[in-house]
Amino acid sequence: MSSTTWTERVRARIEHTVPPGEALPDHQPAYVSSWIYVFGVLTLAAFVVIVVTGCVLSLGGVDWRHTSTTGHFVNSLHLWSVELFFFFFFFMVIHLWGKFWMAAWRGGRALTWVTGVVAFLASIATAFTGYLIQTNFDSQWISTQAKDGLNSVGIGAYFNVLNTAQMVLFHVVLLPIAVGLIAVVHVILVRRKGVVPPIDAQEPVA
Amino acid sequence: MVSLVAAEGGAGAYLDWGVVHISIANLLIILLMIVVFFAVLLIPFPKPPSERATDPPRGAEAPDRAGVDR
Numbered sequence: 001m002s003s004t005t006w007t008e009r010v011r012a013r014i015e016h017t018v019p020p021g022e023a024l025p026d027h028q029p030a031y032v033s034s035w036i037y038v039f040g041v042l043t044l045a046a047f048v049v050i051v052v053t054g055c056v057l058s059l060g061g062v063d064w065r066h067t068s069t070t071g072h073f074v075n076s077l078h079l080w081s082v083e084l085f086f087f088f089f090f091f092m093v094i095h096l097w098g099k100f101w102m103a104a105w106r107g108g109r110a111l112t113w114v115t116g117v118v119a120f121l122a123s124i125a126t127a128f129t130g131y132l133i134q135t136n137f138d139s140q141w142i143s144t145q146a147k148d149g150l151n152s153v154g155i156g157a158y159f160n161v162l163n164t165a166q167m168v169l170f171h172v173v174l175l176p177i178a179v180g181l182i183a184v185v186h187v188i189l190v191r192r193k194g195v196v197p198p199i200d201a202q203e204p205v206a
Numbered sequence: 207m208v209s210l211v212a213a214e215g216g217a218g219a220y221l222d223w224g225v226v227h228i229s230i231a232n233l234l235i236i237l238l239m240i241v242v243f244f245a246v247l248l249i250p251f252p253k254p255p256s257e258r259a260t261d262p263p264r265g266a267e268a269p270d271r272a273g274v275d276r
Binding site for chain 2: 033034035036038039090093094097098
């Protein structure tokens, strides 16, 4: 019987995408026993740290990170989560290299690869807008340098890096939601298509 | 020709090599990423304790662990 209401269709779609009992894995193919397969979930873990510290920072307000040692500490946690301490980009780039060299788009996984690429690009944009809203001389320098490049490609009127409020909106709301949603789609696709086997390895039978 | 330049005002040291202009900090991070990338390919992944106890003797045929992936 075909679904008649939109709620039934949505439920059928969800059950088709993630069948009951298959949301999280309990077995993986033998070839997943390699450290290179760890870096995707490490990137996700770093993303969680970034979101949590970002939420605390936004609750503190724009002055908190400049006037309070606790605020400065949380600000540093947020920054180094991206750069080094929790290695968001560090982990993501190693994940990208690993997947590139094993040609992870094989076996009908093109959309998984593409969503990963889009997540990477959206993460760069998110990090960039984060540097713009530090409210210090560094953010002034970066924004005045960036405006010329963005104006030269014709998007300065819509994405104005000198407008701090607009950049706060992009960094705190729009781009994190975009990165989060793309990451969810990416993980669902990995669950549906399975982890890509090494080149010349036999694909496990589901 | 490669040259090492220290920026004024303590902004860090930069490496200049033709069109390449990169801070030493960024260069070290990229080199560290390359080292970690090859390390994770070479360092063996630990087996869970249950599998370690039932390891076949060396030379014996390995059990088929290629199960379903979800």
